[in-house]
Amino acid sequence: xxxxxxxxxxxxxxxxxxxxxxxxxxxxxxxxxxxxxxxxxxxxxxxxxxxxxxxxxxxxxxxxxxxxxxxxxxxxxxxxxxxxxxxxxxxxxxxxxxxxxxxxxxxxxxxxxxxxxxxxxxxxxxxxxxxxxxxxxxxxxxxxxxxxxxxxxxxxxxxxxxxxxxxxxxxxxxxxxxxxxxxxxxxxxxxxxxxxxxxxxxxxxxxxxxxxxxxxxxxxxxxxxxxxxxxxxxxxxxxxxxxxxxxxxxxxxxxxxxxxxx
Amino acid sequence: xxxxxxxxxxxxxxxxxxxxxxxxxxxxxxxxxxxxxxxxxxxxxxxxxxxxxxxxxxxxxxxxxxxxxxxxxxxxxxxxxxxxxxxxxxxxxxxxxxxxxxxxxxxxxxxxxxxxxxxxxxxxxxxxxxxxxxxxxxxxxxxxxxxxxxxxxxxxxxxxxxxxxxxxxxxxxxxxxxxxxxxxxxxxxxxxxxxxxxxxxxxxxxxxxxxxxxxxxxxxxxxxxxxxxxxxxxxxxxxxxxxxx
Numbered sequence: 001x002x003x004x005x006x007x008x009x010x011x012x013x014x015x016x017x018x019x020x021x022x023x024x025x026x027x028x029x030x031x032x033x034x035x036x037x038x039x040x041x042x043x044x045x046x047x048x049x050x051x052x053x054x055x056x057x058x059x060x061x062x063x064x065x066x067x068x069x070x071x072x073x074x075x076x077x078x079x080x081x082x083x084x085x086x087x088x089x090x091x092x093x094x095x096x097x098x099x100x101x102x103x104x105x106x107x108x109x110x111x112x113x114x115x116x117x118x119x120x121x122x123x124x125x126x127x128x129x130x131x132x133x134x135x136x137x138x139x140x141x142x143x144x145x146x147x148x149x150x151x152x153x154x155x156x157x158x159x160x161x162x163x164x165x166x167x168x169x170x171x172x173x174x175x176x177x178x179x180x181x182x183x184x185x186x187x188x189x190x191x192x193x194x195x196x197x198x199x200x201x202x203x204x205x206x207x208x209x210x211x212x213x214x215x216x217x218x219x220x221x222x223x224x225x226x227x228x229x230x231x232x233x234x235x236x237x238x239x240x241x242x243x244x245x246x247x248x249x250x251x252x253x254x255x256x257x258x259x260x261x262x
Numbered sequence: 263x264x265x266x267x268x269x270x271x272x273x274x275x276x277x278x279x280x281x282x283x284x285x286x287x288x289x290x291x292x293x294x295x296x297x298x299x300x301x302x303x304x305x306x307x308x309x310x311x312x313x314x315x316x317x318x319x320x321x322x323x324x325x326x327x328x329x330x331x332x333x334x335x336x337x338x339x340x341x342x343x344x345x346x347x348x349x350x351x352x353x354x355x356x357x358x359x360x361x362x363x364x365x366x367x368x369x370x371x372x373x374x375x376x377x378x379x380x381x382x383x384x385x386x387x388x389x390x391x392x393x394x395x396x397x398x399x400x401x402x403x404x405x406x407x408x409x410x411x412x413x414x415x416x417x418x419x420x421x422x423x424x425x426x427x428x429x430x431x432x433x434x435x436x437x438x439x440x441x442x443x444x445x446x447x448x449x450x451x452x453x454x455x456x457x458x459x460x461x462x463x464x465x466x467x468x469x470x471x472x473x474x475x476x477x478x479x480x481x482x483x484x485x486x487x488x489x490x491x492x493x494x495x496x497x498x499x500x501x502x503x504x505x506x507x
Contacts, residue, residue, distance in 0.1 A: 200506060
């Protein structure tokens with residue numbers, strides 16, 4: 001197939017594209033509903049039970065009209081953004097994350113949980129379907145970062161920074177892409193799934209070692225939040241790269257499958 | 263220009279979560295679809311295994327108080343004033359031998375102690391040392407009829423609008439070895455704020471299952487006709503009946 005008179009390659013099979021976009025939807029819903037759930041108890045403790053002495057993050061409102069975010073005991077005034085925010089009903093009040101980014105867009109823990117637990121299934125099944133189909137087709141080999149890729153990471157970064165004329169030799173995905181995909185698909189996604197499971201008292205009773213492995217229930221909640229924050233970081237870099245490296249070609253390839261090499 | 267539009271739409275997609283979620287959440291069909299995974303989670307996770315038991319040194323000496331305030335009506339304040347001598351725990355419904363237990367009677371039954379973590383649906387957790395009568399021992403004492411399916415806990419506290427708190431467990435959950443009718447917390451008789459004289463402890467599920475200030479245990483075939491019909495006060499407000507997750 002040719003696009004704009006040049007040869008294109010069929011880069012993304014249908015299942016990859018479908019799971020990618022469904023995952024995007026689930027990602028937004030899980031973050032919005034997860035922040036809703038977080039708002040019900042806006043503290044993260046590095047311990048099994050809640051323990052103010054081991055508090056890593058606390059978002060609160062010490063007084064009407066003031067929002068603070070306390071990280072490792074250091075308070076920052078975040079009025080309007082965190083702690084004292086728009087409640088979605090036209091007022092400002094003591095809510096950690098603002099109503100505009102929580103699902104639903106007002107305080108409703110039970111609804112947030114329903115959205116979260118439903119889309120947790122969607123995201124996990126998407127990931128699993130993609131993983132199984134990629135493993136069968138053998139595509140994983142091209143995506144996973146290997147020890148031999150490590151020396152190529154900096155040369156690739158240097159190429160992006162225009163400190164180097166040529167990228168290091170690589171396969172379909174360059175070493176930085178491999179590093180990003182490996183961390184998201186094989187580290188962060190399993191992390192948020194497992195820490196989410198560890199928060200369930202029913203699963204804790206079946207598999208307590210899982211909860212213990214993350215340092216206990218509240219610690220698992222902290223890991224779950226940190227995994228989310230890192231995924232948001234990936235999302236920001238990923239969208240920036242898509243936007244700056246031939247957005248039409250990139251978007252077309254993830255929608256139709258056809259990618260046009262440079 | 264394209265880049266800017268793309269980035270702007272990515273940012274506004276995040277900020278649109280709230281309003282879009284609000285609009286969709288108002289749709290009954292959407293809510294029904296979202297709720298559909300509760301049954302799946304119940305089947306897959308269920309009530310299996312035992313909640314972890316902790317050491318004495320792990321206990322929170324000042325166990326967090328949450329939920330409704332202790333009942334303030336004269337019936338309850340009189341019970342407290344007279345050390346619960348007039349208290350009766352009524353156990354009836356689909357049982358062979360309906361019975362009204364005094365607190366002294368409950369205290370004479372074999373007691374079990376557990377140091378378990380209480381996981382609140384809000385996200386916090388606390389560890390307490392609970393002692394009391396295993397729920398299954400009480401159910402065995404009254405004998406279940408063949409049509410018994412659920413155990414409903416009727417409480418003395420209300421939401422301020424007159425709606426009494428209640429909860430329910432199925433027989434499998436009610437017979438779990440750690441389902442406990444707690445009479446004591448941290449080596450002292452339960453105080454009014456923690457649900458005196460009798461409260462439930464279900465460490466394999468979220469805290470709202472662990473009903474406080476229990477007045478009556480009613481065994482039923484179905485809870486569809488009780489209050490909002492969803493098997494519990496918070497369940498009637500949209501929370502999951504299966505609270506193991």
